[in-house]
Amino acid sequence: xxxFKKADDDFVRGLEWQLKTEIRRxxxxxxxxxxxxxLGVARNAAVITLCAATGFAAALTVxxxxxxxxxxxxxxxxxxxxxxxxxxxxxxxxxxNDISQQASRGLVNQTQLAEVELQSELVGFEIDRARLDLxxxxxxxxxxxxxxxxxxxxxxxxxTARLQIxxxxxxxxxxxxxxxxxxxxxxxxxxxxxxxxxxxxxxQITQSExxxxxxxxxxxxxxxxxxxxxTARQVTLEERRSQARDRLEAAEKAVELVTENYENTAAMRDxxxxxxxxxxxxxxxxxxxRAEARLARAELDYLENAIRE
Amino acid sequence: MITEIELVATYRQTIQPLYxxxxxxAGGQRELAEDTVQxxxxxxxxxxxxxxxxxxxxxxxxxxxxxxxxxxxxxxxxEHLTGSFPDLEDEDWSPExxxxxxxxxxxxxxxxxNQALLLEAFYFDEKSVREIxxxxxxxxxxxxxxxxxxxxxxxxxxxxLMAERGEDK
Numbered sequence: 001x002x003x004f005k006k007a008d009d010d011f012v013r014g015l016e017w018q019l020k021t022e023i024r025r026x027x028x029x030x031x032x033x034x035x036x037x038x039l040g041v042a043r044n045a046a047v048i049t050l051c052a053a054t055g056f057a058a059a060l061t062v063x064x065x066x067x068x069x070x071x072x073x074x075x076x077x078x079x080x081x082x083x084x085x086x087x088x089x090x091x092x093x094x095x096x097n098d099i100s101q102q103a104s105r106g107l108v109n110q111t112q113l114a115e116v117e118l119q120s121e122l123v124g125f126e127i128d129r130a131r132l133d134l135x136x137x138x139x140x141x142x143x144x145x146x147x148x149x150x151x152x153x154x155x156x157x158x159x160t161a162r163l164q165i166x167x168x169x170x171x172x173x174x175x176x177x178x179x180x181x182x183x184x185x186x187x188x189x190x191x192x193x194x195x196x197x198x199x200x201x202x203x204q205i206t207q208s209e210x211x212x213x214x215x216x217x218x219x220x221x222x223x224x225x226x227x228x229x230x231t232a233r234q235v236t237l238e239e240r241r242s243q244a245r246d247r248l249e250a251a252e253k254a255v256e257l258v259t260e261n262y263e264n265t266a267a268m269r270d271x272x273x274x275x276x277x278x279x280x281x282x283x284x285x286x287x288x289x290r291a292e293a294r295l296a297r298a299e300l301d302y303l304e305n306a307i308r309e
Numbered sequence: 310m311i312t313e314i315e316l317v318a319t320y321r322q323t324i325q326p327l328y329x330x331x332x333x334x335a336g337g338q339r340e341l342a343e344d345t346v347q348x349x350x351x352x353x354x355x356x357x358x359x360x361x362x363x364x365x366x367x368x369x370x371x372x373x374x375x376x377x378x379x380x381x382x383x384x385x386x387x388e389h390l391t392g393s394f395p396d397l398e399d400e401d402w403s404p405e406x407x408x409x410x411x412x413x414x415x416x417x418x419x420x421x422x423n424q425a426l427l428l429e430a431f432y433f434d435e436k437s438v439r440e441i442x443x444x445x446x447x448x449x450x451x452x453x454x455x456x457x458x459x460x461x462x463x464x465x466x467x468x469x470l471m472a473e474r475g476e477d478k
Binding site for chain 2: 309
């Protein structure tokens with residue numbers, strides 16, 4: 001009986017055609033009714049003036065116009081965002097060239113070069129994202145929707161496409177930090193940097209791993225939603241739970257590292273190598289890290305209860 | 310207001326899950342399932358054109374489709390019913406393998422909505438008590454109790470249907 005649970009291809013095609021025809025017919029004959037009145041146009045103009053005057057122009061006017069069906073403005077906004085990114089890419093590209101030449105002459109170190117190269121790569125991802133935003137605005141006439149339960153548009157699933165770009169960007173950041181870590185360890189072996197810097201870097205790696213895991217999970221949740229396995233509420237709660245888990249994991253790792261740092265600093269203080277104030281500073285970091293871990297735990301407990309209910 | 314692109318995208322995304330949801334509830338009758346799905350989407354065009362796309366289109370479609378079917382089964386006269394009496398005690402009962410799916414749908418259509426939804430989740434969606442408890446926000450024990458009571462009510466409805474059809478089960 002299983003094969004019957006799937007709608008017949010002819011039926012699916014036929015109904016799609018019927019729906020397309022129906023919506024076109026409705027839009028064609030209803031267009032006169034939905035044309036905005038002179039009063040409506042005047043009201044929009046008043047809102048723009050008011051928003052501009054009160055300093056909320058950017059957000060409020062766009063939102064209001066969007067509601068009023070001014071798709072063109074959204075498109076212009078998306079195009080402008082893309083142009084700004086492209087201009088930024090040119091500038092970053094020139095900086096990369098300059099730094100690269102300086103690095104070859106030994107005027108700047110490899111870390112500085114790697115940093116600008118990463119920036120250049122990240123701007124490339126931002127451009128990809130901006131292109132997707134523009135495409136979505138052109139297709140739907142609405143602001144890009146990043147909600148995990150946003151509908152797919154035509155053959156395109158913009159939410160997943162953007163998440164995949166975010167994933168590439170997060171992986172690029174992690175690669176940079178890992179390369180830095182290797183470099184830092186070499187310097188630490190030669191006694192040129194303190195062990196504290198190495199631990200800070202470890203913490204950054206943990207955070208970037210958590211970020212990658214979070215994006216991967218969001219992609220999985222998105223797929224589950226599109227397949228109809230999860231409702232919008234379930235997707236939202238699951239997303240928040242996985243973020244809370246990552247925050248807890250990162251916070252616990254931070255407590256572990258800062259505790260170790262505190263113990264080392266205390267030992268150094270006892271030998272007179274660091275001052276009492278420096279120890280207090282690390283002590284403050286420890287208190288903060290523990291508080292953040294407690295907060296992350298409480299948040300996770302709350303979400304798990306909400307999911308169970 | 311919904312655009313043609315949005316409508317088609319939503320349609321392609323929801324047609325198969327909606328059809329799968331409806332198929333068993335329609336007693337495994339392809340023609341009835343197709344009619345219900347078609348009517349549901351036509352109503353969607355009308356509503357979404359006016360109010361815009363709902364947050365969860367599939368949930369909206371399932372609700373409308375289910376209401377259409379319940380309405381259909383409530384109007385259906387018992388003498389037009391075909392199929393056997395479903396064995397509700399059979400632990401291996403499954404809409405895939407067992408007879409009496411149409412009778413079951415008719416019986417459920419005559420129950421209160423909350424009871425019918427629980428039984429549908431159990432029999433048609435083949436969810437475990439644990440999954441139902443999670444979905445409905447109840448304890449597993451509460452679900453077991455409610456399922457037991459809903460089954461009793463369903464049995465009475467089925468007995469009545471069989472009696473009206475002029476035969477004992």
